[in-house]
Amino acid sequence: MTADKPKGLIDIAGRPLLAHVFDRALEAGADALIVVIGYEGDRSSTMFDDAYASAPVSYVHQRERSGLAHAVLQTEPHVDGTFFVVNGDYVFGTSLQPVVAAVDHENINGVIAL
Secondary structure, three states: OOOOOOHHHOEEOOEEHHHHHHHHHHHOOOOOEEEEEOOOHHHHHHHHOOEEOOEEEEEEEOOOOOOHHHHHHHOHHHOOOOOOOOOOOOOOOOOOHHHHHHHOOOOOOOOOOO
């Protein structure tokens, strides 16, 4: 399924997987989206341009495949304050709001949802 396109562009229920991920992020309160692109990344940026459902979308190129932590590090110049990381090739059957709400507690510095 990914021989000719990035995983985030695979059609799921008539829409690219990444559109479903964007929807869940926006439902959880995201006000901007940053997409780390690599393999065939230009295809993602042309599909979504610079906005999705009125939220700005920025693209950061990960030039070398060095894992998820490296991908997140590439976003540092574009992030100020609280943020959450959502893999663009995951399907979420439920809201991400509880994950975001958990970060609002004073003594929590990070949350990982599995």
